[in-house]
Amino acid sequence: xxxxxxxxxxxxxxxxxxxxxxxxxxxxxxxxxxxxxxxxxxxxxxxxxxxxxxxxxxxxxxxxxxxxxxxxxxxxxxxxxxxxxxxxxxxxxxxxxxxxxxxxxxxxxxxxxxxxxxxxxxxxxxxxxxxxxxxxxxxxxxxxxxxxxxxxxxxxxxxxxxxxxxxxxxxxxxxxxxxxxxxxxxxxxxxxxxxxxxxxxxxxxxxxxxxxxxxxxxxxxxxxxxxxxxxxxxxxxxxxxxxxxxxxxxxxxxxxxxxxxxxxxxxxxxxxxxxxxxxxxxxxxxxxxxxxxxxxxxxxxxxxxxxxxxxxxxxxxxxxxxxxxxxxxxxxxxxxxxxxxxxxxxxxxxxxxxxxxxxxxxxxxxxxxxxxxxxxxxxxxxxxxxxxxxxxxxxxxxxxxxxxxxxxxxxxxxxxxxxxxxxxxxxx
Numbered sequence: 010x011x012x013x014x015x016x017x018x019x020x021x022x023x024x025x026x027x028x029x030x031x032x033x034x035x036x037x038x039x040x041x042x043x044x045x046x047x048x049x050x051x052x053x054x055x056x057x058x059x060x061x062x063x064x065x066x067x068x069x070x071x072x073x074x075x076x077x078x079x080x081x082x083x084x085x086x087x088x089x090x091x092x093x094x095x096x097x098x099x100x101x102x103x104x105x106x107x108x109x110x111x112x113x114x115x116x117x118x119x120x121x122x123x124x125x126x127x128x129x130x131x132x133x134x135x136x137x138x139x140x141x142x143x144x145x146x147x148x149x150x151x152x153x154x155x156x157x158x159x160x161x162x163x164x165x166x167x168x169x170x171x172x173x174x175x176x177x178x179x180x181x182x183x184x185x186x187x188x189x190x191x192x193x194x195x196x197x198x199x200x201x202x203x204x205x206x207x208x209x210x211x212x213x214x215x216x217x218x219x220x221x222x223x224x225x226x227x228x229x230x231x232x233x234x235x236x237x238x239x240x241x242x243x244x245x246x247x248x249x250x251x252x253x254x255x256x257x258x259x260x261x262x263x264x265x266x267x268x269x270x271x272x273x274x275x276x277x278x279x280x281x282x283x284x285x286x287x288x289x290x291x292x293x294x295x296x297x298x299x300x301x302x303x304x305x306x307x308x309x310x311x312x313x314x315x316x317x318x319x320x321x322x323x324x325x326x327x328x329x330x331x332x333x334x335x336x337x338x339x340x341x342x343x344x345x346x347x348x349x350x351x352x353x354x355x356x357x358x359x360x361x362x363x364x365x366x367x368x369x370x371x372x373x374x375x376x377x378x379x380x381x382x383x384x385x386x387x388x389x390x391x392x393x394x395x396x397x398x399x400x401x402x403x404x405x406x407x408x409x410x411x412x413x414x415x416x417x418x419x420x421x422x423x424x425x426x427x428x429x430x431x432x433x434x435x436x437x
Contacts, residue, residue: 027176028297028390032304034175035383039184040168044378047164052102052374054156059100063146066097074104077141078134084145101142101149108138114343120302162198165385166191169266172389177267177407190410194265200272201261205254212243253280256290262385263392269408282395290395297387305380309342312376316340316369336362345373 034040065088066072076087091097112135119127142150167187174180191198219236223229233240257279264275283290317340320333327333335358338347346369396402 025293025296025394027394028293028387029300030176031297031300031383031387031390034172034386034390035304035379037171037175037181037382039181039187040171040382040386041375041378042184043164043167043187044381045374047160047381048374048377050160051157054160055100055102055106055153058149058153059102061149062098062100063149064099064101064104065091066094066099067091068094068097072099072104073145074108074138074141077145078137101146102153105138105142109135112138117302117305120299121306158199158202162195163188163191164381165262166194166198166266168382168385169262169389172386173263173266173393173407176390176393177405190266193410194269197265197270197272197275198262201265201275202254202258204272204276205250208250209247212247216240216243253283256287257283259294259388260392260395263389266389267392267396267407269410278396282392282399285399286395289398290391293391293394297391301380301383301387304383308379309376312345312372313340313342316345316372332358337365340369345369345376 064073067087067090071087073084073088077084112131116128116131119125119131167184167190170190171182171187174182219233219240223233225232253276257276260279260282261275264270264278265272268274268278270278320337320339323337324333340347346366393404397404
């Protein structure tokens with residue numbers, strides 16, 4: 010009996026199996042609805058901004074991004090040679106969306122076969138694509154980035170709050186309750202990722218000013234020599250903030266959702282957990298990533314069956330298969346929209362193809378919604394586990410808005426008034 014109790018206690022002390030609750034939490038309808046609305050708003054904003062079509066393309070189908078990834082030194086020449094081809098231009102959002110989708114699927118496939126090098130290559134290529142966008146389309150990226158962050162602050166904060174309550178207490182708050190929490194804490198969610206960037210820019214300005222002073226003949230180099238130590242200290246601070254932000258970004262939203270933190274408290278907690286137990290954080294993240302890849306493939310397979318079965322039955326029922334090919338191309342596992350669509354024969358086929366296309370986009374949107382819901386749910390669980398290990402905080406401890414008000418329940422005073430007459434009656 011004692012050995013059985015000890016073995017059960019050892020199993021209970023293993024926290025990482027709790028990460029496997031993420032799938033059940035991620036498919037909760039309220040989370041999927043919030044994520045789907047967020048995707049719709051972000052895509053609508055990107056679609057509107059893509060009317061500018063600032064990405065240069067060639068008649069061969071190449072774009073700025075493809076040339077930049079191949080050889081950045083050839084990009085200027087490519088832009089100069091093809092800048093007059095207005096019909097080949099594309100939007101930044103659509104270009105990055107297709108590119109990010111390819112990199113995501115590549116990383117998932119590599120992760121499933123434990124090809125760490127493949128995962129690394131896809132992640133590096135993704136960030137190179139982001140670097141291209143920031144360098145050659147900075148204004149677009151700043152505006153779209155702020156819009157995206159604002160939407161994610163509301164949606165991600167709401168999903169984290171639902172996941173936190175569900176994991177900590179087994180509660181399932183409603184859609185409105187979660188959105189009210191995230192909108193009330195909007196500034197905390199919105200500024201938490203931006204504050205470290207502001208700190209890095211602020212410190213970098215001082216190093217830049219030191220460089221400007223260095224241009225002064227004779228005096229400048231002396232000042233640089235004297236202030237080099239300060240520059241190195243500033244560089245060390247930038248490195249610490251940069252590493253903490255990159256590794257602890259996933260914990261910032263859960264920190265606000267769990268503890269009602271402001272942006273600086275959320276940053277402090279995420280940095281503290283990362284630097285206190287980096288290996289544990291890395292292990293939890295790796296477990297969540299592998300489990301998430303498996304869940305994503307499973308959900309994508311279900312979505313693929315959802316599309317391929319009706320398409321196959323329709324193909325049997327429609328005698329003219331070319332008509333079906335014109336209104337709905339055969340779905341593929343990694344290309345649910347299909348490919349090589351034929352031109353419509355008349356207006357009715359064009360309208361039918363458009364309606365089917367919208368439905369397919371909605372189905373794909375739900376798939377992406379699952380990815381977003383899984384991401385925030387998994388990080389909420391990881392935050393709770395890290396908080397338990399570092400701060401020794403119970404897993405079921407979570408901030409509630411009532412804690413900002415009176416510490417005593419509202420009915421305490423009324424109950425004391427009711428008990429007083431009873432005691433007086435007994436004395437009589």
